[in-house]
Amino acid sequence: EIQTKEDVLEAVVENDVKFIRTQFTDTMGIIKSWAIPSEDLDEAFDEGVMFDGSSIEGFTRIEESDMMLMPDPSTFRILPWRPTEGAVARIIGDVKLPNGKPFEGDPRYILKKALREADDMGYSMNVGPELEFFLFKLDGQGNPTTELTDKGGYFDFAPLDMAQDVRREIDYALEHMGFKIEASHHEVAPSQHEIDFRFSDALTTADNVITFRYVVKSIANHHGYYATFMPKPLYGVNGSGMHANQSLMSQEGENVFFDPNTPNQLSDIARYYTGGLLEHIREFAAITNPTVNSYKRLVPGYEAPIYITWSDSNRSSLIRIPSTRGKGTRVELRCPDPACNPYLAFATMLSAGLDGIKNKTDPGEAVTHNIFNLSGKDREDMGINSLPGSLKEAIDEMAGSEFVKKTVGDHLFNNYLCAKNKEWDDYKARVHQWELDTYLSVL
Ligand code: GLN
Ligand code: MG
Numbered sequence: 269e270i271q272t273k274e275d276v277l278e279a280v281v282e283n284d285v286k287f288i289r290t291q292f293t294d295t296m297g298i299i300k301s302w303a304i305p306s307e308d309l310d311e312a313f314d315e316g317v318m319f320d321g322s323s324i325e326g327f328t329r330i331e332e333s334d335m336m337l338m339p340d341p342s343t344f345r346i347l348p349w350r351p352t353e354g355a356v357a358r359i360i361g362d363v364k365l366p367n368g369k370p371f372e373g374d375p376r377y378i379l380k381k382a383l384r385e386a387d388d389m390g391y392s393m394n395v396g397p398e399l400e401f402f403l404f405k406l407d408g409q410g411n412p413t414t415e416l417t418d419k420g421g422y423f424d425f426a427p428l429d430m431a432q433d434v435r436r437e438i439d440y441a442l443e444h445m446g447f448k449i450e451a452s453h454h455e456v457a458p459s460q461h462e463i464d465f466r467f468s469d470a471l472t473t474a475d476n477v478i479t480f481r482y483v484v485k486s487i488a489n490h491h492g493y494y495a496t497f498m499p500k501p502l503y504g505v506n507g508s509g510m511h512a513n514q515s516l517m518s519q520e521g522e523n524v525f526f527d528p529n530t531p532n533q534l535s536d537i538a539r540y541y542t543g544g545l546l547e548h549i550r551e552f553a554a555i556t557n558p559t560v561n562s563y564k565r566l567v568p569g570y571e572a573p574i575y576i577t578w579s580d581s582n583r584s585s586l587i588r589i590p591s592t593r594g595k596g597t598r599v600e601l602r603c604p605d606p607a608c609n610p611y612l613a614f615a616t617m618l619s620a621g622l623d624g625i626k627n628k629t630d631p632g633e634a635v636t637h638n639i640f641n642l643s644g645k646d647r648e649d650m651g652i653n654s655l656p657g658s659l660k661e662a663i664d665e666m667a668g669s670e671f672v673k674k675t676v677g678d679h680l681f682n683n684y685l686c687a688k689n690k691e692w693d694d695y696k697a698r699v700h701q702w703e704l705d706t707y708l709s710v711l
């Protein structure tokens with residue numbers, strides 16, 4: 269396994285790597301990347317690679333446009349779809365200021381900061397995500413469409429289906445890059461798929477999510493398809509989520525969510541962590557569900573959560589505690605979607621959970637019946653709140669949140685809200701197809 273600079277330099281020679289794509293993500297979780305020749309890598313490890321931060325979404329600071337990327341050797345991966353002669357690899361880095369200090373708007377730094385806080389309390393965080401996506405056709409010009417690539421449904425087995433072949437290619441490529449695939453299946457909607465890879469510490473998983481999206485899109489494209497992580501590309505069928513299974517480990521490597529001596533074998537720590545997530549989710553929904561489109565997924569009828577409840581097994585809850593106990597004891601947060609910036613999403617989840625632990629936040633009773641069947645009045649009587657109904661509602665919640673501000677830092681907080689408000693204003697001002705369909709012929 270590759271961990272140090274020396275390991276990387278050795279792998280570069282061994283695999284005849286000619287170019288390295290250095291990568292980081294902007295505020296929105298979009299990969300920024302440029303290639304350096306492998307001869308320059310040694311120096312890049314020691315001195316970093318300079319770039320102009322003023323052209324990166326959310327990074328601008330007039331006085332600090334010179335920035336530096338410090339490659340993290342443990343993220344070195346050879347891209348399996350490039351030629352093996354003169355191979356291409358990628359490496360993820362940390363963004364620094366020219367004086368060597370971390371750039372506080374770097375999403376990877378923000379997650380590291382949250383992890384350090386957990387470490388101070390004696391915990392490390394594991395995350396296992398479940399990313400769903402659609403495979404659509406490209407048009408003649410190579411642009412994405414929403415044309416279906418299959419008519420399959422959940423767990424359908426279709427041996428002659430091209431889309432299944434593409435998914436298998438994606439699995440192979442991911443395995444080549446060190447992912448351990450735990451499940452790969454067709455999802456409920458036509459042309460929708462899910463691939464789950466093994467959980468890791470939160471930082472590795474966030475890096476993996478970025479890599480995953482990149483690999484899925486690249487392989488789909490090589491087969492003439494388009495993969496999208498847009499949360500709700502089609503009206504009337506399920507959208508795509510990114511359930512986040514999370515747990516905390518002690519320094520001794522024990523899962524601290526597990527307690528064999530309570531009736532449901534969940535520890536108080538797990539309960540308080542859940543309480544913290546429930547308490548703060550409205551404030552950080554703009555991060556886990558970052559787009560206008562995200563909120564079109566969070567509607568009744570499509571297995572996506574709306575109400576802020578937890579349960580042992582009920583899939584209509586925002587938080588589900590799968591029945592596994594022991595090492596695999598975990599809390600599954602079901603609202604995040606795969607368009608989110610995973611570094612920021614994991615940082616805010618973790619901080620919310622830690623806040624719950626510090627304040628011994630009671631998550632209340634588990635809600636075991638289907639919440640969607642309750643009337644609004646019943647829900648109100650039970651004190652059940654809902655997730656924000658739109659990006660606008662989510663941004664306004666976030667804007668008033670000291671908790672999110674503290675977790676992501678002032679710089680990112682302000683930039684994020686500014687960008688999202690712009691996005692909302694642009695959306696709001698436009699005339700949508702629905703309005704034309706509904707009003708044009710009758711008014
Ligand atoms: N696609 C659903 C969502 O939006 C999840 C479906 C499932 O995995 N059971 O979250
Ligand atoms: Mg799943």
Ligand code: MG
Binds near residue numbers: 462
């Ligand atoms: Mg699923």
Ligand code: MG
Binds near residue numbers: 398
């Ligand atoms: Mg799940």
